[in-house]
Amino acid sequence: MQDHSQSNSAALRTAETYNSPHSPAQRVLIVTAVDAEKDAVLRGLGHASGFDVIAGGVGPAATAAATARQLIQVSYDVVISAGIAGGFAGQAEVSSIVIADAIIAADLGSETEDGFSSVQELGFGTDRIQVDTASARKLAGALNRAGAAVTLGPVLTVSTTTGTAASAERLVNRVPNAAAEAMEGFGVATAAAAAGVPVLEIRSISNMVGPRDRSAWKIKEALQALETASSLLPEVLR
Numbered sequence: 001m002q003d004h005s006q007s008n009s010a011a012l013r014t015a016e017t018y019n020s021p022h023s024p025a026q027r028v029l030i031v032t033a034v035d036a037e038k039d040a041v042l043r044g045l046g047h048a049s050g051f052d053v054i055a056g057g058v059g060p061a062a063t064a065a066a067t068a069r070q071l072i073q074v075s076y077d078v079v080i081s082a083g084i085a086g087g088f089a090g091q092a093e094v095s096s097i098v099i100a101d102a103i104i105a106a107d108l109g110s111e112t113e114d115g116f117s118s119v120q121e122l123g124f125g126t127d128r129i130q131v132d133t134a135s136a137r138k139l140a141g142a143l144n145r146a147g148a149a150v151t152l153g154p155v156l157t158v159s160t161t162t163g164t165a166a167s168a169e170r171l172v173n174r175v176p177n178a179a180a181e182a183m184e185g186f187g188v189a190t191a192a193a194a195a196g197v198p199v200l201e202i203r204s205i206s207n208m209v210g211p212r213d214r215s216a217w218k219i220k221e222a223l224q225a226l227e228t229a230s231s232l233l234p235e236v237l238r
């Protein structure tokens, strides 16, 4: 699914969303990297109950540890990795939203004379974790109906942000339909999978994957899109 119509977040923030009489029966853990993302998610959720939101730090290791620590303390029905991300050209534009249909550790493996071999190809484990497909589709559908630009596709987790066109091309060759790149999804998903809890990843696009130009990142717009996506979660997950 790919719909590039502009989002109208104001239209989504209905009284029904904020004051839903249908609190989610599910208990949901949302893990962001930094506080600015956490605050955007909390603004979107409004007064909805059943959601815990934590900022687990940047990168897969920090967020895996934070997610695992939380999962030991509380029993959850769903875990969500959420935050801003880089979008792959032709798949996800700045300010749009990507819902992961797979969470892929794109740089976990080994360089060889013939190129990159994933941890899976090396026989040391898995480089991808399946999401809760039904909920991912439901959320993407709800965003689409609300007029948001949304892509359902693979979200890559990297430990080093891509900074050149050549590196971006290498990733696309590895995962041809990659929609977005961020740094936490696989860590959150690994902790969730170890606890047997379904996982989702929601990313709003702040920049395009490719040559690094941090001054061009549209963080404010991406945080607004993250707020919009979060505002639909109480209805989608109830």
Ligand SMILES: O=C(O)c1cccc(C(=O)CC[C@H]2O[C@@H](n3cnc4c(=O)[nH]cnc43)[C@H](O)[C@@H]2O)c1
Pocket: 033, 034, 036, 037, 057, 058, 059, 083, 084, 085, 086, 087, 158, 160, 161, 162, 181, 182, 183, 184, 206, 207, 208, 209, 219
């Ligand atoms: O400076 C700020 O105000 C600010 C507000 C919210 C978030 C940030 C971050 O820098 C978050 C870092 C986070 O962003 C993800 N990200 C975003 N773009 C990319 C990318 O092109 N490649 C990889 N990761 C990206 C990532 O998940 C970082 O953890 C700053």
